[in-house]
Amino acid sequence: MPKVVYVSHAGDSREIDVPAGTTVMAAALKNGIDGIVAECGGVCMCSTCHVFVDDNFFDRLPPAQDTEEAVLEIAAVERRPTSRLSCQIKVTQDLDGLIVRLPEKQR
Amino acid sequence: MGSGTVIVGTGQAGFQTAASLRTEGYQEKITLIGEEPHIPYQRPPLSKGFALGQQDFESIELRPRSFYQDHRIDLIPGKKVTAVDRGQRSVTLASGESFLYEKLVLAVGARNRKLSIKGAKLDGVLYLRSLDEAVVVKERLKNAQQIVVIGGGFIGLELAAVACSLGKSVTVLEALPRLMSRAVAPLISEFYSGLHASKGVKVVCGASVSEIAGSGGKVQAVLLANGTRYSADLVLVGVGVVPSTELARNSMLPVANGIAVNEYLQTSDENIFAIGDCAEHPCAFAGERVRLESVQNAADQAQCVAATIAGRRNVYRALPWFWTDQFDVKLQMAGISNGHDCVVSRGNAESRKLSVFYFKEGRLIAIDSINRPLDHMMGRKLIAAGVPLTPAQAADESVDLKKLAGSIGAAHG
Numbered sequence: 001m002p003k004v005v006y007v008s009h010a011g012d013s014r015e016i017d018v019p020a021g022t023t024v025m026a027a028a029l030k031n032g033i034d035g036i037v038a039e040c041g042g043v044c045m046c047s048t049c050h051v052f053v054d055d056n057f058f059d060r061l062p063p064a065q066d067t068e069e070a071v072l073e074i075a076a077v078e079r080r081p082t083s084r085l086s087c088q089i090k091v092t093q094d095l096d097g098l099i100v101r102l103p104e105k106q107r
Numbered sequence: 108m109g110s111g112t113v114i115v116g117t118g119q120a121g122f123q124t125a126a127s128l129r130t131e132g133y134q135e136k137i138t139l140i141g142e143e144p145h146i147p148y149q150r151p152p153l154s155k156g157f158a159l160g161q162q163d164f165e166s167i168e169l170r171p172r173s174f175y176q177d178h179r180i181d182l183i184p185g186k187k188v189t190a191v192d193r194g195q196r197s198v199t200l201a202s203g204e205s206f207l208y209e210k211l212v213l214a215v216g217a218r219n220r221k222l223s224i225k226g227a228k229l230d231g232v233l234y235l236r237s238l239d240e241a242v243v244v245k246e247r248l249k250n251a252q253q254i255v256v257i258g259g260g261f262i263g264l265e266l267a268a269v270a271c272s273l274g275k276s277v278t279v280l281e282a283l284p285r286l287m288s289r290a291v292a293p294l295i296s297e298f299y300s301g302l303h304a305s306k307g308v309k310v311v312c313g314a315s316v317s318e319i320a321g322s323g324g325k326v327q328a329v330l331l332a333n334g335t336r337y338s339a340d341l342v343l344v345g346v347g348v349v350p351s352t353e354l355a356r357n358s359m360l361p362v363a364n365g366i367a368v369n370e371y372l373q374t375s376d377e378n379i380f381a382i383g384d385c386a387e388h389p390c391a392f393a394g395e396r397v398r399l400e401s402v403q404n405a406a407d408q409a410q411c412v413a414a415t416i417a418g419r420r421n422v423y424r425a426l427p428w429f430w431t432d433q434f435d436v437k438l439q440m441a442g443i444s445n446g447h448d449c450v451v452s453r454g455n456a457e458s459r460k461l462s463v464f465y466f467k468e469g470r471l472i473a474i475d476s477i478n479r480p481l482d483h484m485m486g487r488k489l490i491a492a493g494v495p496l497t498p499a500q501a502a503d504e505s506v507d508l509k510k511l512a513g514s515i516g517a518a519h520g
Contacts (some may be wrong), residue, residue, distance in 0.1 A: 026166065029170060030413060032171075039403075040151075041151060041152065041167070043403075045403075045428070045439065046403075068482070070480035070485075071482040073481070073509065074484045074488065
């Protein structure tokens with residue numbers, strides 16, 4: 001099963017086994033990663049599942065759609081080049097070891 | 108440790124109050140009590156992905172069960188709070204148990220407005236608000252062929268889209284002259300009439316439903332006052348909701364179109380707050396007192412009250428926003444358009460990319476967007492910050508909303 005590493009704003013890492021097809025957001029909620037709020041439930045209406053994707057993985061993700069790009073513009077912590085909404089990242093075997101860093105706040 | 112905070116209602120507002128209290132560093136006891144037998148879940152998917160069978164219960168839980176233990180939230184589902192004793196500061200459950208509180212948050216939500224016409228209680232006339240109701244709708248949709256939806260608002264249209272996507276014959280009966288008329292401008296209503304028609308949904312506006320006919324206790328048709336008859340083996344009703352105000356009323360708390368609260372979301376009793384679908388609050392963006400039914404309103408009000416209870420007294424001033432998903436089209440709404448006196452648009456229905464800008468006395472108050480997500484997100488910033496924008500600028504594609512919004516800080520997400 002692919003692993004995803006969540007790095008909190010304080011720098012603590014947690015490695016979680018995530019079934020392929022699950023989003024990085026859903027896996028975070030299920031495993032009690034507190035830095036993801038996911039207020040809208042994963043429909044690109046809020047920015048509360050914002051993550052910074054590790055440089056080594058960013059280019060391997062399918063690019064963000066317009067809707068996601070727009071939401072990133074209102075993130076509570078300003079977006080960076082590797083910003084994504086974790087609700088839009090589906091975990092695959094190819095992404096095994098994916099590292100995402102959580103912003104200081106989501107609201 | 109004291110008696111802490113008691114939250115009545117396990118919907119999005121109740122859940123978020125409990126979660127945000129812990130995020131705010133609140134250390135006291137938190138008791139979260141709700142009538143529904145389930146752990147807190149998201150309501151929006153019930154009339155969308157859940158009804159379609161694309162999402163199961165686990166995927167719509169707001170948090171897994173372990174979250175509540177991990178955050179020391181005493182979750183008590185399946186229990187009805189029947190009385191509040193403001194003198195004692197306690198709530199009593201139907202079971203007779205009672206809980207003391209220092210702060211009480213009423214996040215009791217709303218319930219479906221029921222039809223009172225002849226035949227309204229026939230088997231096959233369904234409503235949708237709770238998970239249990241959604242399970243029934245989903246099950247009954249499987250074998251139904253002719254669906255009549257009464258109500259062309261968000262819920263009715265989302266259900267119509269679901270039923271149509273499942274291959275059913277669908278008719279939508281709306282009493283007013285156009286769809287979603289209380290929420291959106293005619294341009295948007297027309298777009299959605301066209302969208303539904305293009306998928307094969309029969310949309311009838313100005314339809315005055317007079318009776319539901321049945322045989323052997325089962326629904327057979329919906330009749331209009333003008334005599335038109337629409338055969339149906341399933342009728343889905345979405346004609347709005349009524350806020351649950353009984354608990355507040357019985358506790359002698361003021362009630363208008365919802366439990367009345369001030370800008371801090373406090374009732375007339377400073378230890379009792381009311382938030383979400385059940386509460387009527389003064390809204391700067393609407394310019395009046397409003398009661399809103401949305402995830403945004405529930406979550407932001409919960410966050411505001413949690414901060415206040417945790418010691419950071421907080422005026423509620425979040426910008427309202429909404430969405431609806433019908434077929435493959437998402438409508439995004441920012442602000443409150445009620446009372447607008449001028450409407451301009453960008454894009455058009457043909458390209459399926461359309462934004463409508465609503466103005467009141469020269470001020471931008473709301474934007475509705477179809478497939479123009481940046482307009483929506485920038486609109487939230489512009490409206491929240493009160494950035495001046497003229498109707499002429501709004502209609503002019505060359506005016507870059509992102510650049511305009513760039514001059515202000517990050518808006519509330």
